[in-house]
Amino acid sequence: MNPAAPLDNLRVVLVQTSHPGNLGAAARAMKTMGLGRLYLVDPLCAVDDEARARASGALDVLEAAVSCRTLAEALEGTALSAACTARRRDLPHAAYTPRQAAPLLLSQATSAPVAVVFGSETYGLSNEQLMQCRWLINIPANPDYMSLNLAAAVQVLAYELRCTLADAVIPLPAFDAARHEEIASLLGELERTLVEIGFLDPAHPKRLIPRLRRFFARAGLEKEEVAIWRGILKAARKASRQI
Amino acid sequence: MNPAAPLDNLRVVLVQTSHPGNLGAAARAMKTMGLGRLYLVDPLCAVDDEARARASGALDVLEAAVSCRTLAEALEGTALSAACTARRRDLPHAAYTPRQAAPLLLSQATSAPVAVVFGSETYGLSNEQLMQCRWLINIPANPDYMSLNLAAAVQVLAYELRCTLADAVIPLPAFDAARHEEIASLLGELERTLVEIGFLDPAHPKRLIPRLRRFFARAGLEKEEVAIWRGILKAARKASRQI
Numbered sequence: 001m002n003p004a005a006p007l008d009n010l011r012v013v014l015v016q017t018s019h020p021g022n023l024g025a026a027a028r029a030m031k032t033m034g035l036g037r038l039y040l041v042d043p044l045c046a047v048d049d050e051a052r053a054r055a056s057g058a059l060d061v062l063e064a065a066v067s068c069r070t071l072a073e074a075l076e077g078t079a080l081s082a083a084c085t086a087r088r089r090d091l092p093h094a095a096y097t098p099r100q101a102a103p104l105l106l107s108q109a110t111s112a113p114v115a116v117v118f119g120s121e122t123y124g125l126s127n128e129q130l131m132q133c134r135w136l137i138n139i140p141a142n143p144d145y146m147s148l149n150l151a152a153a154v155q156v157l158a159y160e161l162r163c164t165l166a167d168a169v170i171p172l173p174a175f176d177a178a179r180h181e182e183i184a185s186l187l188g189e190l191e192r193t194l195v196e197i198g199f200l201d202p203a204h205p206k207r208l209i210p211r212l213r214r215f216f217a218r219a220g221l222e223k224e225e226v227a228i229w230r231g232i233l234k235a236a237r238k239a240s241r242q243i
Numbered sequence: 244m245n246p247a248a249p250l251d252n253l254r255v256v257l258v259q260t261s262h263p264g265n266l267g268a269a270a271r272a273m274k275t276m277g278l279g280r281l282y283l284v285d286p287l288c289a290v291d292d293e294a295r296a297r298a299s300g301a302l303d304v305l306e307a308a309v310s311c312r313t314l315a316e317a318l319e320g321t322a323l324s325a326a327c328t329a330r331r332r333d334l335p336h337a338a339y340t341p342r343q344a345a346p347l348l349l350s351q352a353t354s355a356p357v358a359v360v361f362g363s364e365t366y367g368l369s370n371e372q373l374m375q376c377r378w379l380i381n382i383p384a385n386p387d388y389m390s391l392n393l394a395a396a397v398q399v400l401a402y403e404l405r406c407t408l409a410d411a412v413i414p415l416p417a418f419d420a421a422r423h424e425e426i427a428s429l430l431g432e433l434e435r436t437l438v439e440i441g442f443l444d445p446a447h448p449k450r451l452i453p454r455l456r457r458f459f460a461r462a463g464l465e466k467e468e469v470a471i472w473r474g475i476l477k478a479a480r481k482a483s484r485q486i
Contacts, residue, residue: 028392032384151395
């Protein structure tokens with residue numbers, strides 16, 4: 001395998017970016033480190049002259065960017081996604097520094113697409129968007145001023161990925177990771193089943209679904225496991241209907 | 244000593260910068276990592292509105308920048324200086340990656356001023372300027388496109404310095420891990436439930452239980468999650484008995 005190949009599986013997903021200069025600068029940051037797959041989710045600005053000027057020699061990355069309406073669309077097909085966020089959230093996600101995350105991201109990227117997600121300059125990512133990602137990444141920063149520019153954060157992540165690539169990457173055991181949409185669909189089915197067997201009251205869901213979502217995120221599902229869980233859920237529904 | 248104190252001895256020296264935006268962005272990159280001492284050698288542009296806008300919350304760093312006519316002036320009083328350069332030079336300098344250089348720079352900075360020097364956007368540093376520095380720093384980059392934006396290079400260096408200073412480890416969220424016997428008991432209950440709802444044939448169990456065991460092992464259960472799963476299993480059995 002081409003040693004840089006895992007980078008081809010790495011998507012940089014920018015959500016609701018509002019400054020064109022940041023689009024270009026992010027593309028440039030990516031290309032300097034050998035990343036090329038840029039996804040723009042619902043951008044609040046156009047790819048204009050400023051974006052192109054800031055992209056400099058990375059115009060190809062900028063122009064090849066994939067436009068998506070939703071984050072789910074950008075995550076489709078990924079086996080792992082990590083949201084870069086400055087704030088420590090009251091969320092139960094696993095959180096890593098870029099240095100801790102890079103080997104894990106690359107390891108997964110040897111076999112399947114992986115996404116690193118960055119929120120808007122002003123608002124970051126919503127909790128709903130964060131919950132779609134399996135991990136958080138916190139860039140270590142000055143506690144008195146943690147506000148990295150968007151493209152600067154992309155640069156730091158891309159740099160860590162490149163440095164880590166130069167080290168040995170241990171490929172994951174050859175299990176086939178479930179894709180984002182397969183997991184989303186399984187979790188939907190789980191929720192419906194819990195309602196049907198009388199465990200979940202849709203009127204008072206409390207924190208049950210986020211907690212289960214978190215549990216499955218931590219485990220990291222394989223395709224075959226998704227099939228097993230689907231089988232279990234189906235059997236549970238069928239058993240509860242034998243009246 | 245204040246653990247961040249070595250950063251107070253770290254100068255970021257920008258030589259003949261030509262884009263005001265880069266001055267501001269460099270100041271911001273510095274402050275996000277806790278660096279505050281910016282030196283501008285013979286800048287080819289003014290600190291204008293664009294510079295201030297890009298500095299964002301790091302206006303204090305930008306406004307406190309020390310203006311110098313020559314590199315020698317900016318290096319005065321330093322015990323160590325390293326020039327950041329993309330090109331490998333035919334120079335007798337020691338060359339380090341940011342990761343290799345950071346501990347050495349910080350170590351020196353505990354006792355004396357240290358400088359990291361960045362050249363102009365277009366021409367980099369002249370050989371004469373490089374020869375004034377003790378070391379070179381090469382940021383690992385894509386051999387096909389090594390051209391980091393100036394402020395992005397400052398961000399990478401500042402990030403490495405901060406990480407090295409902190410060796411930042413994000414503590415795991417304080418959740419209470421389930422104990423061995425609680426998990427063993429849950430897996431036993433899962434197995435009985437799967438038989439009861441008709442998903443598992445005890446005469447032909449195949450590899451189902453080992454596979455589920457492996458899945459739960461990977462996730463790493465918390466006490467509260469054990470309780471949730473027990474609740475789900477109980478609800479599934481109860482629903483299947485409503486005959």
